[in-house]
Amino acid sequence: MNIAAFPTKGERTRAHIVAAASGLFWRHSFHGVSVDLVAEAADVNKATVYRYFADKRDLALAVIRYNGEMTIAEVFEANFENLAEPQDCLAAIYRMVYGAHLGMQQDTGDLHGCPIVGLALELGQDMPEIREEAQRIFDQVEIYLSRIAAAAAARLNRDANAESQGRTLTQLLHGAFASARVASDPSRILDAGHASLELIGFPEKSILNKEQSGS
Amino acid sequence: MNIAAFPTKGERTRAHIVAAASGLFWRHSFHGVSVDLVAEAADVNKATVYRYFADKRDLALAVIRYNGEMTIAEVFEANFENLAEPQDCLAAIYRMVYGAHLGMQQDTGDLHGCPIVGLALELGQDMPEIREEAQRIFDQVEIYLSRIAAAAAARLNRDANAESQGRTLTQLLHGAFASARVASDPSRILDAGHASLELIGFPEKSILNKEQSGS
Amino acid sequence: MNIAAFPTKGERTRAHIVAAASGLFWRHSFHGVSVDLVAEAADVNKATVYRYFADKRDLALAVIRYNGEMTIAEVFEANFENLAEPQDCLAAIYRMVYGAHLGMQQDTGDLHGCPIVGLALELGQDMPEIREEAQRIFDQVEIYLSRIAAAAAARLNRDANAESQGRTLTQLLHGAFASARVASDPSRILDAGHASLELIGFPEKSILNKEQSGS
Amino acid sequence: MNIAAFPTKGERTRAHIVAAASGLFWRHSFHGVSVDLVAEAADVNKATVYRYFADKRDLALAVIRYNGEMTIAEVFEANFENLAEPQDCLAAIYRMVYGAHLGMQQDTGDLHGCPIVGLALELGQDMPEIREEAQRIFDQVEIYLSRIAAAAAARLNRDANAESQGRTLTQLLHGAFASARVASDPSRILDAGHASLELIGFPEKSILNKEQSGS
DNA sequence: AATGAATGAGGCTTCATTCAT
DNA sequence: CATGAATGAAGCCTCATTCAT
Numbered sequence: 001m002n003i004a005a006f007p008t009k010g011e012r013t014r015a016h017i018v019a020a021a022s023g024l025f026w027r028h029s030f031h032g033v034s035v036d037l038v039a040e041a042a043d044v045n046k047a048t049v050y051r052y053f054a055d056k057r058d059l060a061l062a063v064i065r066y067n068g069e070m071t072i073a074e075v076f077e078a079n080f081e082n083l084a085e086p087q088d089c090l091a092a093i094y095r096m097v098y099g100a101h102l103g104m105q106q107d108t109g110d111l112h113g114c115p116i117v118g119l120a121l122e123l124g125q126d127m128p129e130i131r132e133e134a135q136r137i138f139d140q141v142e143i144y145l146s147r148i149a150a151a152a153a154a155r156l157n158r159d160a161n162a163e164s165q166g167r168t169l170t171q172l173l174h175g176a177f178a179s180a181r182v183a184s185d186p187s188r189i190l191d192a193g194h195a196s197l198e199l200i201g202f203p204e205k206s207i208l209n210k211e212q213s214g215s
Numbered sequence: 216m217n218i219a220a221f222p223t224k225g226e227r228t229r230a231h232i233v234a235a236a237s238g239l240f241w242r243h244s245f246h247g248v249s250v251d252l253v254a255e256a257a258d259v260n261k262a263t264v265y266r267y268f269a270d271k272r273d274l275a276l277a278v279i280r281y282n283g284e285m286t287i288a289e290v291f292e293a294n295f296e297n298l299a300e301p302q303d304c305l306a307a308i309y310r311m312v313y314g315a316h317l318g319m320q321q322d323t324g325d326l327h328g329c330p331i332v333g334l335a336l337e338l339g340q341d342m343p344e345i346r347e348e349a350q351r352i353f354d355q356v357e358i359y360l361s362r363i364a365a366a367a368a369a370r371l372n373r374d375a376n377a378e379s380q381g382r383t384l385t386q387l388l389h390g391a392f393a394s395a396r397v398a399s400d401p402s403r404i405l406d407a408g409h410a411s412l413e414l415i416g417f418p419e420k421s422i423l424n425k426e427q428s429g430s
Numbered sequence: 431m432n433i434a435a436f437p438t439k440g441e442r443t444r445a446h447i448v449a450a451a452s453g454l455f456w457r458h459s460f461h462g463v464s465v466d467l468v469a470e471a472a473d474v475n476k477a478t479v480y481r482y483f484a485d486k487r488d489l490a491l492a493v494i495r496y497n498g499e500m501t502i503a504e505v506f507e508a509n510f511e512n513l514a515e516p517q518d519c520l521a522a523i524y525r526m527v528y529g530a531h532l533g534m535q536q537d538t539g540d541l542h543g544c545p546i547v548g549l550a551l552e553l554g555q556d557m558p559e560i561r562e563e564a565q566r567i568f569d570q571v572e573i574y575l576s577r578i579a580a581a582a583a584a585r586l587n588r589d590a591n592a593e594s595q596g597r598t599l600t601q602l603l604h605g606a607f608a609s610a611r612v613a614s615d616p617s618r619i620l621d622a623g624h625a626s627l628e629l630i631g632f633p634e635k636s637i638l639n640k641e642q643s644g645s
Numbered sequence: 646m647n648i649a650a651f652p653t654k655g656e657r658t659r660a661h662i663v664a665a666a667s668g669l670f671w672r673h674s675f676h677g678v679s680v681d682l683v684a685e686a687a688d689v690n691k692a693t694v695y696r697y698f699a700d701k702r703d704l705a706l707a708v709i710r711y712n713g714e715m716t717i718a719e720v721f722e723a724n725f726e727n728l729a730e731p732q733d734c735l736a737a738i739y740r741m742v743y744g745a746h747l748g749m750q751q752d753t754g755d756l757h758g759c760p761i762v763g764l765a766l767e768l769g770q771d772m773p774e775i776r777e778e779a780q781r782i783f784d785q786v787e788i789y790l791s792r793i794a795a796a797a798a799a800r801l802n803r804d805a806n807a808e809s810q811g812r813t814l815t816q817l818l819h820g821a822f823a824s825a826r827v828a829s830d831p832s833r834i835l836d837a838g839h840a841s842l843e844l845i846g847f848p849e850k851s852i853l854n855k856e857q858s859g860s
Numbered sequence: 861a862a863t864g865a866a867t868g869a870g871g872c873t874t875c876a877t878t879c880a881t
Numbered sequence: 882c883a884t885g886a887a888t889g890a891a892g893c894c895t896c897a898t899t900c901a902t
Contacts, residue, residue, distance in 0.1 A: 031337075164406070175383075178389035182353055
């Protein structure tokens with residue numbers, strides 16, 4: 001999050017609260033985190049939280065939107081420069097997710113799964129907007145992954161149903177997060193990455209196992 | 216749940232509470248359901264709940280175990296008679312999951328995802344036992360799915376890494392639940408089913424689309 | 431309130447809370463009293479208050495009903511034995527109200543007005559049930575006072591509109607409470623009492639100024 | 646409120662806030678209205694409210710004074726031109742109060758009682774200044790009504806205790822407001838008006854029922 | 861085996877108020 | 882003169898839990 005992108009003080013405070021809440025909800029679930037704790041983590045008074053969000057649910061909505069924007073921008077958009085080599089693009093995405101999981105494990109000793117799905121699972125029934133927002137995000141993810149599948153098929157001169165593959169890739173990504181969290185094992189991310197690469201026709205494990213680059 | 220399997224009245228009461236809590240936690244999450252509500256749904260006094268469970272966390276543990284046993288017994292064990300035709304076995308599993316989702320949507324207007332992953336995601340950080348129990352369950356699931364993969368490879372005279380495929384099949388199953396819930400669309404289950412069948416070498420969509428059988 | 435009239439422990443606790451709340455609302459208004467304070471005054475835990483009342487408004491409703499029953503029973507019903515002498519009956523009512531005001535002033539240094547009108551004025555707009563309950567109570571009061579007016583006319587062989595007089599007597603009673611509170615002067619009660627007696631044809635001040643008889 | 650009477654901008658802003666607060670306190674009670682709401686209704690920033698009033702209590706004091714001045718000026722002073730016919734004077738006062746209640750009922754669907762008594766009842770115990778201010782106002786009202794009683798006695802060549810009658814007329818006016826609010830019925834105002842006219846020796850109902858004259 | 865009653869702690873939200881600009 | 886931003890305290894309500902019967 002580029003803090004400087006928020007011109008007014010209020011906007012910065014708001015963004016600060018969202019970021020703090022995002023981290024907490026991710027780790028401890030929505031209901032597992034009190035507004036008190038969010039305020040403390042954001043280093044603002046509890047009443048300030050309510051200046052920017054109508055209620056805790058409204059905060060959850062802001063958090064899931066924030067998570068969506070971050071994910072799209074930093075995980076997908078950022079790795080789409082080199083779509084000419086779709087396998088590298090997909091590998092870069094998985095490497096980034098893997099790296100994030102390694103960091104998580106070092107920082108907190110645990111893996112927290114996908115923050116978007118986490119909120120959507122917990123609140124989907126009682127807060128339909130949350131589920132709908134998550135759906136919008138994963139629709140975009142599916143589009144990105146379909147484009148990778150299509151590019152891969154083109155590169156290999158293959159005939160493939162890119163849309164269907166995009167969906168499967170998306171579901172594998174969901175599975176990567178879920179199984180990594182349940183097993184508390186980041187290597188599950190790599191497993192799903194390899195399976196994904198194999199699905200689009202690049203079974204060589206070396207693609208994903210390249211050296212990592214930056215944070 | 217086979218009520219008759221619990222001989223004493225106490226055991227029946229306990230099982231009744233677990234079943235009620237399981238449904239509520241599934242729909243509204245652990246923290247989203249009060250012990251009051253569980254007691255009311257189970258039609259017992261709140262203090263009775265505490266006669267059978269040390270605290271709410273203990274109840275969560277019983278619920279996840281109950282969900283695990285049910286899943287293994289009714290979804291996997293029950294469909295393993297005809298392993299001779301592994302593709303039919305996998306299709307039967309997915310058809311069952313799909314049917315359950317259709318029922319859910321009719322009953323409550325919404326899909327609730329995998330109850331085991333739901334609890335594990337919500338409580339994994341603050342209740343490691345829950346995560347570990349979930350891991351045990353999905354380890355079993357992975358073994359079942361690996362056996363299907365191995366049988367399929369044998370049937371097709373293929374050389375395949377059944378273990379690795381079992382993991383991918385498990386992750387696809389996670390993805391099926393997650394994306395069905397997020398999209399609120401049961402057909403995502405079928406998508407994952409087809410992808411799974413294709414993965415083990417049976418791309419014909421007709422396998423999964425057969426007529427359904429029984430409840 | 432006859433505490434022994436409530437058989438179960440719960441009913442006693444409930445009645446205890448209502449009585450405590452009644453006194454506090456009377457003195458400090460509804461919004462001026464916190465549920466915490468009510469609980470403390472009733473010597474029960476706050477959560478116990480919510481076991482018996484859905485919310486604070488529900489408590490207000492119980493309080494106004496309690497006030498109504500008490501008023502009708504102890505101020506009107508109790509003084510209607512000797513309706514044969516309507517002027518004495520009316521005088522007894524006013525003497526009782528006056529005595530209550532004297533006690534109030536000694537106990538708390540202030541007069542609190544009519545507890546029913548107080549709640550109705552404060553909450554009438556936002557809680558119509560409160561206003562309606564108050565209306566029901568004062569409809570009864572008006573009937574009692576009309577009967578006095580009718581009996582007085584009969585006693586004096588006069589022709590009088592007892593209903594219209596009953597309304598005026600009721601309004602004078604309202605005025606007695608209001609002006610006593612605003613002036614912080616119990617003698618306003620006696621002023622209204624004398625005016626009321628004069629209205630029904632008994633202008634002798636001695637009627638109301640008789641010796642008082644116990645609480 | 647004659648806005649032009651406030652020369653400086655600050656005085657106008659202050660008067661604007663008082664008027665907004667007066668309306669809100671009248672309808673929803675003092676504790677039932679937040680400073681936020683007052684600021685919003687007055688269309689000024691909350692901090693601006695605190696520029697003109699030390700705290701919320703100070704605002705309540707200003708409101709009750711404002712209500713007192715308005716009442717004395719517009720209800721009593723304005724109707725005292727024709728004291729030569731005291732019965733018409735009293736009738737004009739009641740007609741004005743009645744008209745205000747009709748308007749209230751059309752505008753908000755409810756009657757709010759006397760705003761001065763409302764505040765005094767709610768805050769009398771915890772803000773003695775409020776009660777004292779109300780007392781001062783009603784002392785004036787009593788003087789006005791005593792003068793009417795005296796003039797009426799003179800007109801009818803009667804011997805009457807004007808002071809005592811003034812007090813009763815004041816109490817009847819209190820009763821008019823209270824019973825109109827409790828019954829949510831403006832006609833109670835007219836009832837008290839007729840009773841008041843009868844008290845000063847003018848029982849003909851036609852006096853009050855004359856045609857009304859403008860706002 | 862089961863329950864009605866009670867509770868301390870904590871949750872969400874709003875209040876009156878102040879500060880810096 | 883006015884305001885956007887911030888805050889500590891307090892308000893209403895619910896939670897998980899225990900006790901006495």
